[in-house]
Amino acid sequence: MFHRDLPGAERLSGGLCIRMDARGCIAPARDGGFLEHVESWPEGAQPLGFWHDQPVAVLAEQGHRDWPSARQWLGELGESHFMLLSTALQVVTWQRDHRFCGRCASPMRRIAGEFAMHCDTCGHRDYPRISPCIITLVTHGEDLLLARSPRFPPGRYSTLAGFIEPGEAAEDAVRREVHEEVGLSIGRIAYFRSQSWPFPHSLMLGFFAEAASRRIRIDGVEIADAAWFTPRRLPQLPPPYSISRALIEAHLQGVRAG
């Protein structure tokens, strides 16, 4: 269980350490997991909080090609480790991407006690970037609209997703994305829940959306294919720790409950 407590973990000098490279690949520890006991934090380690009451930090370092990716670790360890890995991945990305001030280009300095970088030259402060996205399961009666991106493993289909644009409400983004990607108009929209998605720093806002019709037009760029599926005949689905999968499972549960 991950307990978010940055000031608390910073007050302690050692504990568990996650070693991660710039690609988000993570070093295996001696016990086969990815959490290594260290007497004191290595130089540059970023404390995050507590994992089962032990302080935990992440260290960005030069990786090795044998290190498994975060997705591989998650596939093996499952949802219980999601929040910890998601936090570690995003802190490493933030540390790498905010070394210099975006306003005046001076080097930035880390502030203790919070995830913040401060520019002593102009006073600008940067926090970890979090990018809100919508993710939506489009349904028509019992049927589900699932699509595949050209980046997906062969055979896998998922829900539709996209970034929220400046000035746009989440519900507007659901309607726009669905229309852009598959040419459908949407009727009723219902909020499901959210999930922090660390590839690289999205906050996924999950929605169910009821399609006004079944005729789809695939954009061919963001979406390689899309199709209606019945609950009894589904393609290969996204991994169990994803909100995409949770949306699909919640719909299927609703169908089974009648």
Ligand SMILES: [Zn+2]
């Ligand atoms: Zn500055």
